[in-house]
Amino acid sequence: MSAPTPPRGRSGAAHAPGSKHTKLVVVLGLSAFALYSVAPLWWLLVASTKNQAELYGTNSIWFASIHLWSNLKQVFTYDGGIFLRWTFNSILYAGVGSLFGTVIAMAAGYGLARFEFHGKKLAFSLIIVSFLIPTALLTLPLYLLFSDFGLVDTPWAMLVPAAINPFSVYLATVYIEAAVPVELLEAARMDGAGELRIFFSIVMRMMTTGAATVYLLAFVGTWNAFFLPLTMLHNQNLWTLSLGLYDWSALRLESGVDLTSLVLTGALLSLIPLAALMIAMRRYWRSGVALGALK
Amino acid sequence: MSGQTIIEPRAEAPASRPGPGQRPARRRRRLGIQGWKGAGFTAPFFLGFALLFLVPFGYAVYQSLFLVQTSGLGLGGSTTVFVGLRNFTTALSDPDFRSAILRVLLFACIQIPVMLFISLVMALLMDAAKARTANKFRILLLVPYMVPGVVAALIWVNVYSPNVGPLTPFGRLLGFSWDFFAPTMVWPSIGNMLTWHGIGWNMLILYAALQAVPRELFEAARLDGASELRIALSIKVPYVRTALVLTGMLSIIGMLQIFNEPSVFRQVTPQTVTSSFTPIMFIYNEAFTSNNYNYAAALSVILAVFVGAVSFGFYRLTNRKQP
Numbered sequence: 001m002s003a004p005t006p007p008r009g010r011s012g013a014a015h016a017p018g019s020k021h022t023k024l025v026v027v028l029g030l031s032a033f034a035l036y037s038v039a040p041l042w043w044l045l046v047a048s049t050k051n052q053a054e055l056y057g058t059n060s061i062w063f064a065s066i067h068l069w070s071n072l073k074q075v076f077t078y079d080g081g082i083f084l085r086w087t088f089n090s091i092l093y094a095g096v097g098s099l100f101g102t103v104i105a106m107a108a109g110y111g112l113a114r115f116e117f118h119g120k121k122l123a124f125s126l127i128i129v130s131f132l133i134p135t136a137l138l139t140l141p142l143y144l145l146f147s148d149f150g151l152v153d154t155p156w157a158m159l160v161p162a163a164i165n166p167f168s169v170y171l172a173t174v175y176i177e178a179a180v181p182v183e184l185l186e187a188a189r190m191d192g193a194g195e196l197r198i199f200f201s202i203v204m205r206m207m208t209t210g211a212a213t214v215y216l217l218a219f220v221g222t223w224n225a226f227f228l229p230l231t232m233l234h235n236q237n238l239w240t241l242s243l244g245l246y247d248w249s250a251l252r253l254e255s256g257v258d259l260t261s262l263v264l265t266g267a268l269l270s271l272i273p274l275a276a277l278m279i280a281m282r283r284y285w286r287s288g289v290a291l292g293a294l295k
Numbered sequence: 296m297s298g299q300t301i302i303e304p305r306a307e308a309p310a311s312r313p314g315p316g317q318r319p320a321r322r323r324r325r326l327g328i329q330g331w332k333g334a335g336f337t338a339p340f341f342l343g344f345a346l347l348f349l350v351p352f353g354y355a356v357y358q359s360l361f362l363v364q365t366s367g368l369g370l371g372g373s374t375t376v377f378v379g380l381r382n383f384t385t386a387l388s389d390p391d392f393r394s395a396i397l398r399v400l401l402f403a404c405i406q407i408p409v410m411l412f413i414s415l416v417m418a419l420l421m422d423a424a425k426a427r428t429a430n431k432f433r434i435l436l437l438v439p440y441m442v443p444g445v446v447a448a449l450i451w452v453n454v455y456s457p458n459v460g461p462l463t464p465f466g467r468l469l470g471f472s473w474d475f476f477a478p479t480m481v482w483p484s485i486g487n488m489l490t491w492h493g494i495g496w497n498m499l500i501l502y503a504a505l506q507a508v509p510r511e512l513f514e515a516a517r518l519d520g521a522s523e524l525r526i527a528l529s530i531k532v533p534y535v536r537t538a539l540v541l542t543g544m545l546s547i548i549g550m551l552q553i554f555n556e557p558s559v560f561r562q563v564t565p566q567t568v569t570s571s572f573t574p575i576m577f578i579y580n581e582a583f584t585s586n587n588y589n590y591a592a593a594l595s596v597i598l599a600v601f602v603g604a605v606s607f608g609f610y611r612l613t614n615r616k617q618p
Contacts, residue, residue: 019523022423022523023424026420026423026424026428027424027428029416029417029420030417030420030421030424030428030432030436033413033417033420033432033436033494034432034435034436036491037435037436037437037438037439037491037494037495038435038438040450040451040454040491041438041442041450043450043454043460043461044450047453047459055459056458056459104339104340104343105340107336107337107339107340108336108337108339108340108341110336111333111334111335111336111337112333112337114333115329115330115332115333115334115336116329116330116333117329117330117331117333117334118330119334120333123337123341126344126348126349127344129603130344130348131548132548132602132603132606132607133348133352133599133602133603134548134549134551134552134575134598134599134602135552136552136554136575137355137552137575137578137595137596137598137599137602138347138348138351138352138355138595138599140355140578140579140582140588140591140592140595141351141352141354141355141358141592141595142347142351143582144354144358144588145346145350145351145354160343160346160347161347163343164340164343164344164346164347166344166348169340195332195335195336199336223443224443224444224445226443226444226445226554226555227554227555227575227579231579231583241443241446242443242444242445242446243445245445245446245449246445246449246558246559249449249452249559249562250562252562253562253563253565260453260459263449263453264449264450264453267446267449267450270443270446271441271442271446274441274443275441278437278441279434282434
């Protein structure tokens with residue numbers, strides 16, 4: 001299921017008539033799409049080097065005098081350095097929540113893939129059905145429920161949902177089914193290894209790549225969340241980056257304070273942690289992500 | 296990709312095969328204990344699942360059967376009364392709710408095919424490129440996926456902005472006077488933003504599906520004199536049908552709960568992007584601005600059932616016959 005086909009078949013294209021033409025079309029086409037994908041971020045990079053006056057006054061696709069440093073200082077000091085707080089919160093919710101989520105999902109996937117028990121089919125159907133229901137619709141009743149438990153306006157309101165992810169379980173089940181041989185588990189049981197030990201020292205160790213993919217996807221999901229924190233968190237100190245930037249941007253309409261320059265510099269900064277994680281873990285989403293989603 | 300079901304792995308695959316010498320009675324007993332152990336591994340997840348999915352859904356259904364009524368002139372306090380299905384009948388005849396759903400559905404019918412078509416073209420180009428070229432482009436094409444939805448919307452709102460954005464002066468140069476926030480332009484503007492945000496990810500899924508197509512098929516077609524375009528249309532596209540269905544379904548589900556992007560647009564044009572612009576915005580507004588939780592719960596239940604039905608219908612429709 002892994003390993004994309006090596007490009008051996010493509011040698012044929014070199015001999016096919018019109019292959020030079022084809023190659024040119026391919027590269028030009030891909031370049032156009034790449035330009036479309038990157039251009040808004042180029043503009044963002046340029047815009048975040050400008051101060052508020054230049055932002056409104058100068059050519060917007062090229063640099064004016066560079067004010068990136070003072071913009072950064074402003075972002076990090078505005079409102080008592082709350083931006084840093086939001087960064088920390090985002091990393092906490094996505095990083096820690098997904099870590100627990102991955103272990104829980106791998107355990108559940110192991111149970112579903114390698115054991116037989118009553119209600120297993122029903123359990124699996126529940127996971128599939130949950131894909132079809134927009135999570136935003138469960139957020140409102142969840143808010144009412146969490147406020148009964150006193151969880152609203154605490155980090156738990158973000159961490160608990162981040163740790164329970166049906167898609168992670170689905171992926172984990174598929175991966176374990178494909179990669180953990182039954183014979184190996186049987187052999188370990190013969191040798192007297194306990195079930196927990198088998199899970200942690202055999203299954204988890206064999207599934208490092210799969211678990212990393214599950215973690216990465218869960219992380220991105222929580223990192224991108226907006227409706228959940230908007231509903232659950234009213235205390236500014238608990239907000240995420242997305243929510244905080246949204247609020248800064250809203251000030252223009254609500255109270256006439258124009259923080260556009262801060263919003264743009266903050267937006268640029270907010271991309272760094274996820275981009276760093278994605279690049280560091282690109283090995284996993286290259287092969288695992290897409291194939292797992294399709295299996 | 297050979298398996299045709301996209302969302303049902305082989306859950307019923309035999310988990311533990313009995314060894315040749317094992318007696319059936321002993322096996323059944325072992326299965327019992329092993330079964331409990333297996334269920335134990337899934338327990339933490341399903342406990343959380345119950346708390347986060349089943350209970351809220353049940354709670355929403357329960358809440359939707361009640362209504363907070365203020366007695367008299369509102370001086371005597373309020374009481375919660377059981378009203379049966381009245382919230383549902385109100386919701387189904389609520390013109391604002393209905394037009395929010397229709398607005399999003401109409402938008403979905405245009406934006407999703409456009410986005411998937413672009414993603415497919417990108418995936419086909421990637422598949423036709425040399426592996427090394429494809430690797431270089433992949434990271435560039437995935438850049439938008441790394442941007443959180445709200446941040447993407449904040450960036451685009453400023454790109455569209457007549458004051459700070461680059462597009463308005465560019466349009467002036469060409470003799471256009473674009474207003475990206477005009478009532479007729481809001482959906483195309485949001486559509487472009489969502490397309491920008493979504494094509495990389497969808498391309499990745501479609502590209503992975505293309506990579507799984509047996510290369511010998513192309514060789515044979517090339518020997519028969521088929522052009523690259525012909526190969527793409529007649530061999531590659533039919534092969535990624537399952538992947539297209541999957542990406543289409545995920546897009547529909549995502550679209551019906553669209554909230555972030557219109558909310559950011561609302562900061563710029565509150566007159567055009569009203570508080571009931573999309574179903575979720577309407578529900579959010581009912582719950583937190585009007586404090587009408589019961590009604591919002593009924594709306595949530597209706598929308599959940601509706602979304603489930605639409606995606607199930609879509610799945611059945613597109614998965615009817617498989618090659």
